[in-house]
Amino acid sequence: MSDKERAAWSGPEGARAFASVVAATDWLLGYPFVFRALAAGHIDDRHVLVDYGCGPGTVAAHAARLLGARVIGVDTSPEMLALARASGTAVAEYHLVEGGRATGLPDGCADAVMCNHVLASLPTEEAVLSVFAEVRRLLRPDGLFVLLATDPACAGTEYASLRVGEPGEVYGPGDRLTVRLLLTDGTWQEMPNHAWPAAVHPPLLERAGFGDVVQHHPAVDEALLIADPDLARSRPWAAERARPPLVVTTARAR
Template structure:
């Protein structure tokens, strides 16, 4: 999904089960995501604005209920295609994200109806935490590489599990004092828009393992950046950025932007 640390059609509802079915999709859409709106999505949009122009094709891989895809379409002027593994998420997105051009279901690891090299850029926000094994991560990266034209950019937003146990404005990743390796299960607490909290079962993907996996899937020139609150004051919405203290986000920023370029030809 494109909003939080759970990936396409995955995550947790009130009881920590998957974001499946209509109720799960609606619960996911009610996540507040304040920390992401400060340190995540504005920086994803900034990277994309540097690399694609109006009218070019942007795929949101794991678009969830479509909020981020919709904002990207409006901000960038791009033709945004949303893809997700959950039919219920796509149904919700079709009813709310009016600026998104098309939606496609991911079936058996492949985005239906999308040709090789159809995208001028791909963004992927918080999808990895739904994936339990390296093979699953590589499958997602390889499908994203298939969608991209040669030398096109991929922008990936992920939560760093090394920041476990810290209470952020809208989430807590894992438990205090725990160290998580690749694919390890962890629990994420997410704040809803009504101020209540819910828990979701996720998987840890330390940001340091991502460059090698991207290279194996057919990417090059991998760069990682950890946005800070100080940067966000000039990148995010000014009123939103200055409206809270963001104490934990200042002390230990939890989000990382990873960018990469597609190799000249997909790996076979």
Template sequence: MSDGARESGQADGGAGSTGGAGGTWSGRAGAQAFAAVEAATDWLLGYPFVFRTLSHRIGPGDVLVDYGCGPGQVADAAARRLQARVLGVDTSPEMLELARRTAPAVAEFHLVENGRVTGLADGRADAVMCNHVLASVPTQEAVLAVFTEIHRLLRPGAPLVLLTTDPACTGIEYASLRIGGGPGEEYGPGDRLTVRLRRTDGTWQDVHNHAWPVGFLPGLLERAGFRDVTQQRPTVDEALTVADPEFARGRAWAGERERPPLVVTTATAG
């Protein structure tokens, strides 16, 4: 899963290939394809809010793990903006190979094998961000396993900041994605849904995700040992003061204004 994987359930506009990044994003070609996802909606309503939340909880030199770093764009941006020591982790060796070449601000990279991050001790992280990883995770048990491993990495009292797409936002034309089928389609926990992602060359790619309704996540986080779970749905008006101003004002963002599709969930390791 990779940040760069974005919404694909296996992708990172910067995000998420840790739950089993097979299919669309597998292998070297898949890593390159993942890196070519535009992720404009994420750079407006997602990543800037993740960074802002983290900036309130960690300082320069603190260890931030990007769980599901993909090709590393988001991890690299976080390292530069937060001045944190960012460690990228992913299940895909090919994603990590690409990230090592293209994300010079990231301090270290670690492979996730059999659900465990290799080379990182318990309590190593001052914070973890996890962007669009859950879309590639097929079952409740597997989501709980991801949360449990993240909890292992965090010192007590440290934050997890989780970025997800609301699978209820179907039938709306967002700048860089389309979620599911027509308006009003409903998806339960783990249901398969198709997401269409815009590439940097203007073409679109269909990917198969798993739906995780945002209201389902707090209970799983608490089962994994987290507390103080909060959720925020960033809006375009908020983004005008958080995201890059030129970028935020450069498009109409009609769909994003109609129904913002991204949710930032924050929790504290107990």
């Protein structure tokens, strides 16, 4: 493991590196579909949306502007939250997750929660269930949960801004894999992650108190209708067309 990989996103330097991830594939096939699911769930300026694992707050801010909702960002990293607070975004407030709990947020405070690329940092089923349980605590009954994750079934494919795992490898739940992400300076950041195949999401969500679980693998042709037009026209997206790498899962708190 290289020093760059070992550092991952920890500490101030790691937080700054994460903030400079290009994320082109995510902005084509991921985040627009998360926002679409939230809008379809009628999340608007009357509602509270929590971004669990908000990082530097970029996606949370976009959701606040797009949906008009009161957005609250939470994260386990003080450095990420410091970057988010300093960015002057449209996010209403930020909270640190300590001991698995979002500090300062009461039970049932959220109408919806989105969780983008958090599963990859979780090494065990118990850790995944713990995050899902905290999301369930934050949600009111029948509140909407939207989960975005990479699909390890697409291991080894070179996408516009990422590669998940190694070519030819098959990854089971919790298996270690390396994700490569393109940074704005043209270099690639390697990060040790964990595989959570799409098929394991629904049963774990149901164990954590969710129902009405639906999964969707967004495709490029769909994305051309809802993603940023300049981004959509910026490249042919050949790999993304051949093997869409992301999965969006929605569920309702029981």
